[in-house]
Amino acid sequence: MTQDERTIARDRMRFIKNTQSSRLCYLGILFDVFFFVNIYKSDVGTYYYNFKIGVSIVYNLIFLLIAFLASEGVKNYKNEYSYALLGLGIMQFVRIFILPMQAHNAMTEVNDVAVGVMGNGQFTTVVIYLVISGVALIAAGLINLKKYKELSEHLKSIGETA
Amino acid sequence: MAELSLQHIDKIYDNNVQAVYDFNLDVKDGELIVLVGPSGCGKSTTLRMVAGLEDISNGKLLLDGKDITDAPAKDRDMAMVFQSYALYGHMTIYENMAFSLTLRKENPNVIHKKVLAAAEILGLTSQLNKKPAQLSGGQRQRVAMGRSIVRNPKVFLFDEPLSNLDAKLRGSTRREILLLHKRLKATMLYVTHDQTEALTLADRIVCMSMGHVQQVGTPLELYDSPANIFVASFIGLPPMNFFDVTVKGDTLEGNGFKVSLTPEEKQTLAGYDGKEIVLGVRPENITLGNDIPVKVTMNENLGMNTLVHGNIGDTNVHMTAKLKGWFDYSNGDTATFSFDRKHFFDKETTNAIRGGNV
Numbered sequence: 001m002t003q004d005e006r007t008i009a010r011d012r013m014r015f016i017k018n019t020q021s022s023r024l025c026y027l028g029i030l031f032d033v034f035f036f037v038n039i040y041k042s043d044v045g046t047y048y049y050n051f052k053i054g055v056s057i058v059y060n061l062i063f064l065l066i067a068f069l070a071s072e073g074v075k076n077y078k079n080e081y082s083y084a085l086l087g088l089g090i091m092q093f094v095r096i097f098i099l100p101m102q103a104h105n106a107m108t109e110v111n112d113v114a115v116g117v118m119g120n121g122q123f124t125t126v127v128i129y130l131v132i133s134g135v136a137l138i139a140a141g142l143i144n145l146k147k148y149k150e151l152s153e154h155l156k157s158i159g160e161t162a
Numbered sequence: 163m164a165e166l167s168l169q170h171i172d173k174i175y176d177n178n179v180q181a182v183y184d185f186n187l188d189v190k191d192g193e194l195i196v197l198v199g200p201s202g203c204g205k206s207t208t209l210r211m212v213a214g215l216e217d218i219s220n221g222k223l224l225l226d227g228k229d230i231t232d233a234p235a236k237d238r239d240m241a242m243v244f245q246s247y248a249l250y251g252h253m254t255i256y257e258n259m260a261f262s263l264t265l266r267k268e269n270p271n272v273i274h275k276k277v278l279a280a281a282e283i284l285g286l287t288s289q290l291n292k293k294p295a296q297l298s299g300g301q302r303q304r305v306a307m308g309r310s311i312v313r314n315p316k317v318f319l320f321d322e323p324l325s326n327l328d329a330k331l332r333g334s335t336r337r338e339i340l341l342l343h344k345r346l347k348a349t350m351l352y353v354t355h356d357q358t359e360a361l362t363l364a365d366r367i368v369c370m371s372m373g374h375v376q377q378v379g380t381p382l383e384l385y386d387s388p389a390n391i392f393v394a395s396f397i398g399l400p401p402m403n404f405f406d407v408t409v410k411g412d413t414l415e416g417n418g419f420k421v422s423l424t425p426e427e428k429q430t431l432a433g434y435d436g437k438e439i440v441l442g443v444r445p446e447n448i449t450l451g452n453d454i455p456v457k458v459t460m461n462e463n464l465g466m467n468t469l470v471h472g473n474i475g476d477t478n479v480h481m482t483a484k485l486k487g488w489f490d491y492s493n494g495d496t497a498t499f500s501f502d503r504k505h506f507f508d509k510e511t512t513n514a515i516r517g518g519n520v
Contacts, residue, residue, distance in 0.1 A: 005271055008271040008274055009270070012270060015257075015277075
């Protein structure tokens, strides 16, 4: 790409939305939903009946809300939403070590029989969902950071403000 | 380079209703042709046939000598601007203007250049990030034009683009279209029922009625030498006055008035002596004089001009005069007028009587 083409591509950002980041954001949300509908699906008696289930539900609601807001924010190259997405993305990796990992390592009794709370298959699936979600959100944030920087420099060079 | 040729074009619908009869027109490169006529005269149908939105029943349509009669609309390289703008409400102005090029999968940087150039021409640069709902009617119509400009088509087609705008905006947008035509030097076909638009915009006007072409000519030709009573009555505001008169030597005798003919007029009417014809006089060609007594029925002051409506003598023959200046006639007042420029029409054929044409 020549310098001229690069300049035009940057100038296009004044009128074209950052759909790349927002679409990655939607992908992150989609895989979070996949994760959430899969995490509690096995019949493991009363294992999940504690405060963690409430916290996980509330966290997921907050996650969805912020992720949706961020998807709109990054569409318009809003820098602050990049950090929100990076935070949410990192949290998806942290979440692997909370419910899924704990459930995978835990045993519970169903009809007086000791069983694993989360089998290998389910654990692998939910971890994959969380990883994809996390990667998508971090990528969305990083791409928006880069584009925001490019757009800001371009606007400065042509004497406009964001 | 875009020359358009419409040859013997008919439009006959499935129910055998014929909307256009034997339409012939050669449009030169860079010419702005206005199709004008009352509602239902076939002007929009003709435009839609040119655009490829309606099938051509008979005849040929040539673009730069190439027969495109049966070519699909997308392959005709023409862009149409509709009365209703036809913008996508969920897209920004930039996206609306770029849309057709995006569909063609053109290079985004090329699209960007074209959109910015079109926006610059149309004064829309500061509106590019807005949605159509945030713009005024005139601005939206400019976006619709911009969408056509970015495509760089061979022919621009306008279907009553100003009809949705209020009078003031119509005037300014009309001037913008004229400037646009001068700047782009593109071939344009423009449909309107508004004779003011036709007269101000056109290089040539095609006046239509009931599917037939009545006259093709420059605005001045249509105004000054109308081919028949229809064109004479349609072009000009207020419309031309018509009187049934009998040619008697070097005078015309009408109901309640007599006017003398100049030698040139007498020559024009040679062969009509003793016959009834239709005399046409434009309101602006009537001046205060001493030939025709008129009982005033209404006085309309327009500022620079005054429209005086009345009946000739004691008859019910109505006429309207457009006088320069401010006059305050009351109902029942009598004013006396003279006719300056006269038009003569054959009573049977309704065609204009030209010199030597009997």
